[in-house]
Every structure is written in C-alpha cells, then in structure tokens.
Amino acid sequence: MDLLQQLVNGLTLGSLYALIAVGYTVVYGIVQLINFAHGEVFMIGAFGGLTTYLALFQGTTAWWTLPIMLVGAVAASVLTAVVMERVAYRPLRSAPRLAPLITAIGISVFLQELVRLFYGKIPGLPDAKSRLPFPRIDGVTGPAFSIGGLDFQRPALFTMGSLAVCAAFLWWFINRTKQGRAMQAVSQDPDTARLMGIDVDRIIVTAFALGAALAAIAGVAQGLQNNNIDFRMGFMAGLKAFTAAVLGGIGNVAGAVVGGLTLGVVEALASQLGPTAWKDVWAFGLLILVLVFRPQGIMGARVVDRA
Amino acid sequence: MSTATTAPVPAAAAQDSPTILSARGVTMRFGGLTAVNKVDMTVHEGEIVGLIGPNGAGKTTFFNCLTGLYKPTEGEVWLAGAELPPKPREVVVAGMARTFQNIRLFANMTALENVMVGRYCRTSSGPLTSILRGPKFRREEEATRARAQELLTFVGLGGKGEHLARNLPYGDQRRLEIARALATDPKVVLLDEPTAGMNPRETEECKDLIFKIRDNGMAVVVIEHDMKFIFNLCDRVLCLVRGELLVEGDPGTVQSDPRVVEAYIGGSELDDEEDEH
Numbered sequence: 001m002d003l004l005q006q007l008v009n010g011l012t013l014g015s016l017y018a019l020i021a022v023g024y025t026v027v028y029g030i031v032q033l034i035n036f037a038h039g040e041v042f043m044i045g046a047f048g049g050l051t052t053y054l055a056l057f058q059g060t061t062a063w064w065t066l067p068i069m070l071v072g073a074v075a076a077s078v079l080t081a082v083v084m085e086r087v088a089y090r091p092l093r094s095a096p097r098l099a100p101l102i103t104a105i106g107i108s109v110f111l112q113e114l115v116r117l118f119y120g121k122i123p124g125l126p127d128a129k130s131r132l133p134f135p136r137i138d139g140v141t142g143p144a145f146s147i148g149g150l151d152f153q154r155p156a157l158f159t160m161g162s163l164a165v166c167a168a169f170l171w172w173f174i175n176r177t178k179q180g181r182a183m184q185a186v187s188q189d190p191d192t193a194r195l196m197g198i199d200v201d202r203i204i205v206t207a208f209a210l211g212a213a214l215a216a217i218a219g220v221a222q223g224l225q226n227n228n229i230d231f232r233m234g235f236m237a238g239l240k241a242f243t244a245a246v247l248g249g250i251g252n253v254a255g256a257v258v259g260g261l262t263l264g265v266v267e268a269l270a271s272q273l274g275p276t277a278w279k280d281v282w283a284f285g286l287l288i289l290v291l292v293f294r295p296q297g298i299m300g301a302r303v304v305d306r307a
Numbered sequence: 308m309s310t311a312t313t314a315p316v317p318a319a320a321a322q323d324s325p326t327i328l329s330a331r332g333v334t335m336r337f338g339g340l341t342a343v344n345k346v347d348m349t350v351h352e353g354e355i356v357g358l359i360g361p362n363g364a365g366k367t368t369f370f371n372c373l374t375g376l377y378k379p380t381e382g383e384v385w386l387a388g389a390e391l392p393p394k395p396r397e398v399v400v401a402g403m404a405r406t407f408q409n410i411r412l413f414a415n416m417t418a419l420e421n422v423m424v425g426r427y428c429r430t431s432s433g434p435l436t437s438i439l440r441g442p443k444f445r446r447e448e449e450a451t452r453a454r455a456q457e458l459l460t461f462v463g464l465g466g467k468g469e470h471l472a473r474n475l476p477y478g479d480q481r482r483l484e485i486a487r488a489l490a491t492d493p494k495v496v497l498l499d500e501p502t503a504g505m506n507p508r509e510t511e512e513c514k515d516l517i518f519k520i521r522d523n524g525m526a527v528v529v530i531e532h533d534m535k536f537i538f539n540l541c542d543r544v545l546c547l548v549r550g551e552l553l554v555e556g557d558p559g560t561v562q563s564d565p566r567v568v569e570a571y572i573g574g575s576e577l578d579d580e581e582d583e584h
Contacts, residue, residue, distance in 0.1 A: 173437070173438070176448075177437040177444075177448070178423070178426070178427055178430055178432065178437065178447070178448070178451065179433075179434050179437055180437075181416070181420055181423055181424050181427070182424060182427050184413065184415070184416055184420075185413045185416070185424045188413045188414065188415060188416070189411060189413060191376075191411075192407070192411040192413070193413075193424070194394075194395045194396055195374060195376065195395045195399065195405065196399065196404075196424055196425055196427070196428075196487065196488075196491065197396055197399030197400060197425070197427055197428030197429075197491050198396065198424070198427050198428070199396055200396070206434050209434070
C-alpha cells in the first residue's frame with residue numbers, strides 16, 4: 001500500500017515535471033535550443049497567479065478565482081517568454097550554439113533577481129525575498145480524498161488533471177491546427193518551411209508561448225501544492241523538467257509527458273526505499289544512465305512530429 | 308490523372324500574353340566564383356519555359372535567386388509587376404512556388420498534411436483564433452483540407468493522403484512536392500528536375516501534369532536534363548552554360564543550335580547528380 005501511495009505521489013510530482021518539460025521539448029524541437037531560463041518562466045507563472053489573486057480577490061477563497069489566476073499566470077509567463085525570445089534569442093539565431101546557452105543562464109539569473117529585488121517594490125505586493133504564502137482556494141486545497149486507503153491531495157488532483165487537459169490540447173494543437181502543422185514543418189526542415197511561405201519567426205514565438213503557458217499552469221499547481229512560492233522555485237524544477245525532457249526524448253512532446261511521469265515515480269519510489277535526501281541522486285543518476293545507454297531517450301529524440 | 312494529352316500552346320500565342328516573371332541581369336557570385344552571370348529571362352502568362360544546361364551551369368542557383376533563397380549579387384527579379392521581395396516567405400506570398408532537385412518534403416507528415424502546410428500563407432487565422440476554435444478557424448481548416456485533397460487528386464495522389472510522405476514511392480514524392488507548391492496559389496511554378504529518377508511512363512504522366520498546371524493559368528519554369536522531355540514540353544527553352552545564357556529560343560531552334568550540342572557533348576553529362584548548393 002505504501003508503494004501504491006508513493007506511486008500516486010510520484011505521478012503528482014511527475015505531472016508537474018511533465019507540464020514544464022513540454023516547454024523545453026517544444027522549443028528544442030523547433031530551434032534546437034535548450035532554454036535554461038524556462039524554469040524561471042515557470043516561477044514567473046506562479047508569481048503571476050499570486051499577483052492576480054492579490055490584486056483582485058484578496059481575502060476570498062472562492063473556486064472561481066482559480067481560472068482567473070490561471071489566466072494571469074499564463075499571461076505573465078507568455079509575456080516573459082515572448083520578450084525573452086525577441087530580445088535575447090532571436091539576435092543569436094545564427095550564432096554558435098554556446099552563445100544562446102550562456103544567454104539562457106544569464107536570463108535565468110536576471111529573472112530570479114528581478115523578482116527577488118523588485119517584486120516587493122510594486123505597491124500592494126509583499127516582499128519576495130523569502131517564501132510567500134500562496135492563496136488557498138476552495139475545492140483545490142483542503143482535506144485530501146481517501147480512496148481505498150490511498151490519499152489523494154486535492155492540489156495533486158488539480159495537477160494531474162491539468163496535465164491531462166494540457167496534453168490533450170497539445171496533441172490537438174499540433175496535429176489539427178495550421179500553426180501545429182507549421183510547427184511540425186519547421187521542426188523537420190526550417191528552410192523548406194520558409195520556402196513554402198511559413199513565417200518561421202512567428203512559429204518560433206508560438207512554440208515559446210505554448211511552453212510558457214503550460215509552465216504557468218505548473219507554477220500555480222506548485223503553489224497550491226506547497227502553499228507557498230519563492231523566487232528560487234524555478235531552478236530545481238527547471239532542472240528536473242529538463243531531465244524529464246531528455247529522459248523522454250528531447251524534442252518529442254509525448255516523450256516529455258512520459259519522461260516527466262517516469263522521473264516523478266522514480267523519485268517517489270526512491271524516497272520510499274531509501275533516505276529521502278537521496279531522491280535527487282536517483283533522479284540525476286537515471287539521467288546519466290539514459291544518456292549513456294539510450295541517449296535518444298525513452299520515446300526517441302525527435303522533432304515535434306506525431307506528438 | 309487524365310490521359311488526354313494537351314498539345315503545347317503555340318509558342319507565339321503564349322509570348323503575346325503579358326509578362327509574369329522577368330529576371331534582368333541576374334548575377335550570383337560566391338566569393339570569386341560567378342555561378343550565374345547576367346542572366347535575363349522573361350516568362351509570360353501561361354507559358355512553359357525550359358531551363359537546360361550541363362551540370363554546374365548554374366540552373367539551380369538561378370532558381371534560388373528567383374525564390375529569394377539567395378539574394379542576387381546583381382540584377383533584379385520582377386514578379387507580376389512588382390520587384391521580388393527579399394524574404395523567401397514573401398516571395399511565396401507574392402506568387403512563386405517551387406519544388407526541389409533533391410526532394411524536400413516534410414517526411415514525417417502525411418501527404419495531405421504536406422499539402423496543407425502549403426496553404427499556410429493563404430489562410431489568415433492566427434494562433435489565438437485556432438486555440439479558441441472560432442467559426443472562422445473551423446471554416447478555414449475545412450477549406451484547407453478540402454483544397455489539399457483536391458490538389459492531391461489533381462496530381463494523381465488522391466487516394467494516398469494518409470500515407471506518410473517518406474513512405475511514398477519516389478515518383479509520388481515528386482508529385483507530392485508539386486501539389487505542395489500548387490497549394491500556395493502560385494502564379495509561377497518553378498520545377499527543379501521534376502522527372503529525375505522517374506521511369507518513362509511516369510515521365511510521360513509528369514508532362515501531362517505540367518500541361519494541366521499550365522491550363523489552370525499558371526506559368527511554369529522547368530529545369531531538366533531529359534532533352535526529349537524538355538523539347539516536347541516547352542514553349543521556349545533557355546540554355547545556360549557556365550552561368551551564362553548561351554541560347555534562347557523555341558525548342559526546335561535550341562535543339563539544333565551547334566553551340567548547345569557542343570556544350571552537352573563537350574560538357575560533363577556523364578555524372579548524373581549535380582550539386583550546386
């Protein structure tokens with residue numbers, strides 16, 4: 001039973017990783033860039049959600065605040081990602097691959113410090129130098145459900161549900177819309193896509209925005225789960241989600257989901273079977289094993305096709 | 308595909324119609340190498356123009372200049388009364404589409420999806436419209452799908468829409484590329500060796516297809532090595548040698564021109580693949 005409970009916990013954690021991992025993988029599939037600032041996009045999503053709540057609904061716990069918080073979170077993350085792409089990555093499109101990578105790390109530090117130093121300076125907002133409490137929302141926080149002896153935390157259900165909805169949406173978007181088809185085309189052959197009349201720059205922005213939207217939802221989910229957020233939350237989550245993306249096969253959207261869930265379950269089981277402090281060792285150990293024995297990942301590294 | 312062979316429109320008739328594409332003094336240098344040197348070309352509406360020449364003559368480079376892939380070192384290109392915009396994407400929007408000598412399909416997408424990608428620049432719904440699935444999005448998606456299916460049928464791949472492009476036989480891949488090019492609603496279609504690797508029957512079908520494209524109101528420019536194919540197909544033929552325009556005229560004139568004969572025999576027609584990229 002303990003193992004089953006850990007499986008549930010693992011899938012929760014994994015859903016969170018998967019939501020973030022999609023952003024790494026979609027962007028990589030289109031521009032072959034590892035956007036190491038993506039963890040910060042996730043963090044900003046959480047802060048966007050919190051800000052929306054503080055600005056509009058302080059004091060209430062009604063369920064209907066949640067969708068509006070999500071909209072605020074998605075807006076903050078998408079804006080961050082789109083500006084980031086425009087200002088930092090686009091000028092480096094034809095630069096050696098090390099340049100955007102270092103830039104990504106720079107942006108990551110920049111965004112963290114921006115939130116740490118300036119979030120509290122905005123009138124009406126609390127100082128973000130330490131952890132900030134995340135609002136409690138009726139329905140998604142509160143007592144856990146107990147089904148057959150297994151505990152399901154409400155925020156956990158929200159996280160898993162979000163992943164399910166987002167994965168279905170993503171599949172539909174990639175396979176059934178013109179932007180999705182154009183994304184597939186660009187990831188397979190950007191030059192030919194351009195010669196077929198596709199606005200490649202726009203598709204790249206779309207990819208960044210799509211990943212950011214999912215990361216924002218993950219940010220809110222994390223806030224609900226932990227009851228608090230802080231400006232450093234993006235670092236480890238981003239690293240884990242990147243691991244998940246590589247585990248599943250970087251560039252492969254289905255792989256990001258599978259990789260995220262796998263990584264979450266491995267971590268949870270590892271804390272069940274050994275000291276909890278070792279869970280990161282298992283997670284990154286798994287990454288090393290995959291890189292050595294199956295560098296293309298579980299589902300095979302691919303461009304964003306047949307998601 | 309219809310087997311009724313259409314005869315070429317008499318050259319004189321086509322040349323009377325308005326100019327749709329004109330290249331003036333197009334020159335392309337790569338460092339010290341002049342790949343294309345002061346080439347002029349005029350294409351009229353409803354005309355089929357052939358571009359021949361030995362390997363390395365600069366035919367594909369010339370095509371790349373026409374489609375915005377290369378920015379010509381000198382010279383200018385006009386399409387439908389306006390100077391060619393600088394970006395490949397804008398060139399497509401302006402009405403020029405092409406196929407490639409080495410097939411460049413989106414291999415992991417279905418045939419139908421490949422053609423639908425070609426419709427991208429002729430539809431206007433943005434990402435938000437798509438996400439919100441407005442009525443406009445649905446209408447456009449449906450129209451795109453229907454048009455793509457129609458074009459697949461047009462090139463003779465009507466029943467193969469759901470096959471992945473990479474699983475199609477070679478000749479079908481060539482035809483799929485043509486369908487994808489046609490999906491962009493071009494005024495001029497540039498075909499880079501459309502019959503390469505085709506058997507005689509497929510080559511014959513390809514010729515009929517090009518006539519059909521012309522009959523639908525588009526001008527066609529074809530690069531080919533197969534002389535019989537070119538001379539049966541084109542209203543006018545241009546022969547490039549070492550980047551320069553050697554001879555231009557109707558098929559009969561070019562075919563019998565001693566300089567063309569010499570260029571081919573003295574040239575290097577032995578190696579089949581030319582690589583001008």
